[in-house]
Amino acid sequence: MPGHILIIDEVATNRIVMKVKMSAAQFRVSACANHAEAQKLIVKQPPDLILIGLGDPALDLSAYCRALRDNPLTQNVTIIAIGVNDTTQARFAALDAGADDVLARPVNDALLLARIRSLLRVQSTHQELQLREGTSSALGFEEPAAVFETPAHVALLSATQQPDSALLAALTHGLGHVVRTIDPDQALRDRKLQPPHALYVIDATTQMATPARFFGLVSDLRARPDTRRSTQLIVVPDDAPDMAAMFLDLGADDIVATSAQASEIALRARRLIRRKRIQDRLRDTVRDGLQAAVxxxxxxxxxxxxxxxxxxxxxxxxxxxxxxxxxxxxxxxxxxxxxxxxxxxxxxxxxxxxxxxxxxxxxxxxxxxxxxxxxxxxxxxxxxxxxxxxxxxxxxxxxxxxxxxxxxxxxxxxxxxxxxxxxxxxxxxxxxxxxxxxxxxxxxxxxxxxxxxxxxxxxxx
Structure with missing residues (x-):
């Protein structure tokens, strides 16, 4: 169902144009010029997603994102920053501070809308799992005991015999998890992996395969019972926003550009692994706590x-x-x-x-x-x-x-x-x-x- 989007942008033109675009996409939209006005709107009705337009050069985006994450009303709200200086350091700082994604201007409309749809799908699923966990608690079931987390299993999928060495190094040294390089066809042949992969990183930048092959791979992984709950991070060429939008609409969880620093790739991968583990725990709470009684x-x-x-x-x-x-x-x-x-x-x-x-x-x-x-x-x-x-x-x-x-x-x-x-x-x-x-x-x-x-x-x- 349509989500509620709050647009914050000091520049009136940016604010109006973005509001028109979001309304045309059938979202419910509120808009304001600054963060003081935003706080009043948030108290009145917390949004599902916040679009922060960086019209104010004095804004400390990192500090503001952290403030939103510290606020109980917005700690779980999706945040997208638009207009971040197109540098890898600025992107990483915004992501590390709590933004779910950062986009430079001019923004590709198809990519922005696909990113919003993808993030709202994730948020909806997480809210439903939390709702079910709350119902379990209301019925008097105890919370599950804390579990020791073992390293997750990550699959790097590349159409070439030798995967990109920088990408492999970013995952191997930046995650602290088990990284396995496999052929895309093998990923579809493997059934009932023990343990299953928490994350598939798909390198879609190679010239040796057509985009259609990777589109099919993403949708197949999302559709199959043994891989549909695994997360997917797609590496795309810098100049291919339409390709990135298609991946998101087909079920990918996140995208990252080829030019991204190793630290950003590792940060996005860690987030996806953490998200999967949280959702797995919430599902286990429902399954184990409620199965017999309800x-x-x-x-x-x-x-x-x-x-x-x-x-x-x-x-x-x-x-x-x-x-x-x-x-x-x-x-x-x-x-x-x-x-x-x-x-x-x-x-x-x-x-x-x-x-x-x-x-x-x-x-x-x-x-x-x-x-x-x-x-x-x-x-x-x-x-x-x-x-x-x-x-x-x-x-x-x-x-x-x-x-x-x-x-x-x-x-x-x-x-x-x-x-x-x-x-x-x-x-x-x-x-x-x-x-x-x-x-x-x-x-x-x-x-x-x-x-x-x-x-x-x-x-x-």
Whole structure:
């Protein structure tokens, strides 16, 4: 969903132009001239991302980035600095002080927007993992004990037999982790690596391979189950902003120019490894702390015990941001007939396959749970009515047009579902929403869908 961007730039022309560009890209935008004004806006509503335009030559960017990182309201906010002097020392100083990226003027619009999308995706995933960890704590589970961190495994992928010696040295001497040089094709052949690579560094500067080969490599690594959670740092030519933008949109985590100093390459690599370890720990908290208590044993989905506190936290976040939120109730049509005709084992197979289809066709930030015998709940934060309706019809088609396997003794069984959808109210009145209210509205819409003939979507009034 669109993020909230705060633009800080003393130069009015820069500020106006950037605001127009960000608004055209469907972001919510606030803008101000200086950091005193910015602080007032931040207190009122913390942004998701801050664009700092260096119109003021007296600004100490490093000090300001550190101040933002020390402020509880902005310590996790993404920061991009625009207009940094195009020197490697200035770039490193800004990154080391806490900026997520630094870009020199003139800024390539495609690269800037791709960088923003990439960083907001990371932020959204991290916030969701923290939300789930908070739900785990609310349920009374203890925090995991601190673990000793062993060196991470890093793969340097190059299309040449001899990888760039300066790049290899920057990684080997600057990280303190295990660096392995492998051919790109080997990276795709390796399965279930033990231990898996925390970071893939892809050298896309060689003239021996076309950009398309590297584009495919990035997307393949991001799509495969055994490598999709590894991070990716792409080394690109200095004069190829469109290539860099494409890598980011295909799933790369970060890019770095060929001319970057070894210290900057190592800094970016360390950040990605640290990010992966934090996200891995958050995932482990959810998996280990909640699995037995809040997971439905048949489908592997969350159960009602998890839904209530998580929806409460999700609603509070919607209230704070002013974003809409959707809840769907999904019910299998004539499920009792399936059990009576084919047996409970067949019914269990239908439930498991339905759970799998739902889970595989929603976003990572969404939640799906089994809340009754044949009833499922799907919660979609940051989702408007039209978006939720489109999603519901898409899920309806995915379920209803593919028969379910109910065992060797029977042919695949066509199964239909009905969906009721409710949307939280808008900003001013959202405080009146309660978890029970929105769920009751979705339940009522589901009843309307069934009363109208089943196999359909109904929206709450």
């Amino acid at each position: 997971t439905d044993p048949l489908t592997g989905l969350f159960n009602r015990r998890y839904v209530d506190p998580h929806l409460t936290r999700m609603t509070k976040q919607a209230q704070a941001s002013g974003n809409a939120m959707a809840v769907m109730m999904v019910d299998i049509d004539h499920f009792k007939t399936i059990n009576d005709t084919y047996g409970h084992a067949a019914g269990d197979l239908v439930l498991k396959q339905l759970a799998k289809r739902l889970k595989e066709n929603i976003r990572a930030v969404d939640m799906v749970a089994r809340v009754g015998g044949e009833e499922f709940l799907v919660a979609l934060p940051g989702t408007t009515g039209p978006q939720a309706q489109t999603t519901a019809h898409r899920l309806l088609g995915l379920i209803n047009r593919t028969p379910f396997d109910i065992g060797e003794a029977h042919p695949p069984l066509p199964v239909t579902i009905s969906i009721g959808v409710a949307i939280s109210r808008e900003k001013a009145t959202l405080k009146g929403d309660r978890v029970g209210t929105i769920c009751a509205q979705a339940d009522a819409a589901l009843y309307a869908a069934k009363s109208a003939g089943r196999d359909r979507v109904a929206m709450a009034g």
